[in-house]
Amino acid sequence: MSPKLKTYRIAQIFEKVNSLDERKRCLLCGKVVCNVRNHYYVHFPGKYACSLCTAVYTRSDTLLMHCRSKHPELNGLLVVYYVQ
Ligand SMILES: [Zn+2]
Numbered sequence: 001m002s003p004k005l006k007t008y009r010i011a012q013i014f015e016k017v018n019s020l021d022e023r024k025r026c027l028l029c030g031k032v033v034c035n036v037r038n039h040y041y042v043h044f045p046g047k048y049a050c051s052l053c054t055a056v057y058t059r060s061d062t063l064l065m066h067c068r069s070k071h072p073e074l075n076g077l078l079v080v081y082y083v084q
């Protein structure tokens, strides 16, 4: 059994730089970023597995593109499950 990973919600690891700036500072690495969701994946690359084949991607939108091109019979229906 693998040890349980400690995970953070996006709101927990980003703080506002200042009230005039829309950017957020990452509390884990100190980097100031515009897109917190993209940066979140840098630290916590999730695994999104296709349920029809063995493909695994770190991003849900990449898996969605995979499903659309490889499994057109799904008609764009997302068959994703998240692997912790
Ligand atoms: Zn960071």
Ligand SMILES: [Zn+2]
Pocket: 050, 051, 052, 053, 054, 055, 066, 067, 070, 071
């Ligand atoms: Zn697939």
